[in-house]
Amino acid sequence: MNLRRKGLYIIGWILLLQILLVGNHEGEFWPFSIYPMFSQAGDPWTRTVVRQVDAHDSLKWDPVGSAGKLPGSVFPLDRIQVSQNDLADFVAKNKTWDRQRIEGLRSLFSTIPSNGGWLIYKVNGQLKTPRDTVIVTYTPYIYLNKDTTKLSPFGGGRSIPKKFGMDKGEDCPGPCKREKFGVAAFCLQGPPACPLCWQLRQVREGPFTLWELAGSSPLPPPKGELFTTSQ
Amino acid sequence: MKTAVEIMRFRAVINVLARNLFDTDRTETTGDYLHFKLFEVLVVGQTLWMCWNWAPYIDRLSTVVLPLGIAHYLDITFMFQSPAAWINAALITLFCIWGWAGRLPFNRFAYLSALLLFHLQYVARYSQGSIAHGHNYTGMALLALGISAVVFHTNARHRRKAAFGITLFFVGLGYSSAAVTKLAASGFGWVDGPHLWMWIGERATDMLSQHGHAQMNVLQEWILQNKSAATAILTFGLITESLGFALWFRRSRPWIATMILAMHLGITLTMDITFIYFIFIIGVIGYPWGRWLERFFD
Known part of the structure; x- marks a missing residue:
């Protein structure tokens, strides 16, 4: 066989192998993809930001809407030579926090001594339409110090499903269907979104909502700001 | 009769594709040989750079969060917190030198052996949840070098042309595939400007997390204020990726390569993501360096 024929055969066979491998492995089998x-x-995204906090700081699990309002000081991952992508995906994709996973996370921070601890925030970005605004919210998820690991009792905030958010003056997308609600609100656990619906949810499924994280106050949870990432 | 005509047309298209990919209608010149050697050095260099850089990182890991590739079937934790990643990098180096050297016994299998170990190194490095695509073309190029060495081990000239053609085919296919996945997942609305704002915001968060500070550049600031510009940039990116298959044809190759490089420059400036390995590979395979070198020597 000549170069033309053999070359095309090789391409055909590699293509077949690629289809079989990526087809059976969710589109990824390196180097095939x-x-x-x-x-x-436009889908919501989740990343992480680490803050170095003092030992005497009281630990709060309240989400905030701006990097400038985060407690402690910024802890760049360059200092422990860890890739931001790895930490964000480790935190976001980890379904079970067993001993091995927690040790795995702790080992990343073990190279740096600290008097206080590290608070890992999940950072959720969401596109609000029709105003086309990007909302960023910081939710504390894991606290680490030299001998303790604490996970947020509230699950640390999932990505905010945008269809469950509502602006002030919008109709409630939840089961109460109340029109023109007076406050802006969203629920990290999915519907319902407005305080009325939330009360129903609390009775049925326990206080695992952002509303509860915000301290059961009548105020709406923090809404975040557009790209407030400067320190 | 109609079917016979269609078959002939199909064969004609395949012949054109083969001629463009493998340069079957041209004799290899010294410039072409040097061009191939530049490509081979680049692929081997990128492979070694990645494998040695990943070794200390793998050494610190302890658990698999997201199994990729062979890690679906093999427990790769033996690579963590042990010298295994360093040994693997050393073996990959050995196989690459062996493949490069040319006249050593069994050297036709060297690049494919390096690729298998490279795969292991990749799945160990990216076992923590994130999936990086910036190294795929290096792997595909090493696969092309490896398989060409096996099939054309008696004809070095054919081996070089085949390795080049196979790489061009799969790099072009990769870009077009990226465009198809975007259209399949988001439709033509993918180009809507605020989507770029979302990615700029995501990357700004990444920069803050990685380096402790994030500062928008002038272009990013302008895009955040200008929805039409953001939409135009995404439209250019989608059109460029869609035309990735144009790399298969000699006449369109330098043009689409230039568009791809412009797109990567845009990605770097707007999203702070530099696909440096892609850029070098496109820069080498996308232009007729062999012909240009010939002209230069003449």
């Missing part, structure tokens, strides 16, 4: 990066346009 369907290259899905940035395909999910």
Whole structure:
């Protein structure tokens, strides 16, 4: 066989192998891939930010809407030579926090001595339409110090499903269907979104909502700001 | 009769594709040989750079959060907190030198052996949840070098042309595939400007987390104020990726390579993501360096 024929055969066989491998492994079998990066346009994203906090600081699990309001000082991951992508995905994709996973996380921070501890925030970004505004919210998730690991009792805030958020003056998308609600609100656990619905939810499923994280106050939870990432 | 005509047309298209990918209608010149050697050095260099850089990182890991590739079937924790990643990097180096050297016994299998170990190094490094695509073309190019060495071990000229053509085919396919996944997941609305704002915000958070500070550049600031500009940038990116298959054809290759490089420059400036390995590979395979070198020597 000549170069033309053999070359095309090779391409055909590699293509077949690629289809079989990526087809059976969710689109990824290195070096084969369907290259899905940035395909999910507009979907909420989750990243992480680490803060170094003093030992005497009281630990609060309240979410905040601006990096400038985060407690303690910024802890760049460059200092422990850990990739931001790895930490964000480790935190976001980890379903079970067993001893091994917690030790795995702690080992990343073990190279740096600390008098206080580290508070890992989940950072959720969400596109609000129709105003086309990007909302960023910081939710504390894991606290680490030299001998303790604490996970947020509230699950640390999941990505905010945008269809469950509501602005002031909007109709409630939840079961109460109340029109033109007076406050802005969203619920990290999914519907319902407005305080009325939330009360129903609290009775049924326990206080695992952002509303509860905000201290059961009648105020809406923090809404975040557009790219407030400077210190 | 109609079917016979269609078959002939299909064969004609396949012939054109093969001629463009493998340069079957051209004799190899000294410039082409040097061009191939530049490509081979680049692929081997990127492979070694990645494998040695990942070794200390793998050494610190302790658990698999997201199994990729062979890690679906093999417990790869033996790579963590042990010298295994360093030994693997050393073996990959050995196989690459062996493949490069040319006249050593069994060297036709060297690049494929390096690729298998490279795969192991990759799945160990990216076992923590994130999936990086910036190294895929290096792997595909090493696969092309490896498989060409096996099939064309008696004909070095054919081996070089085949390795080049296979790489061009799969790099072009990769870009077009990226466009298809975007359209499949988000439709034509993918190009809507605020989607770029979302990614800029995500990357600003990444910068803050990684380096402790994040500062928007002038272009980012402008895009955040200008929805039409953001939409235009995304539209250019989607069109460029869609035309990735144009790398298969000699006449369109330098043009689409230039568009791809412009797109990568845009990604770097707007999202702070530099696909440096892609950029080098496109820079080498996307232009007729062999012909240009010939002209230069003449």
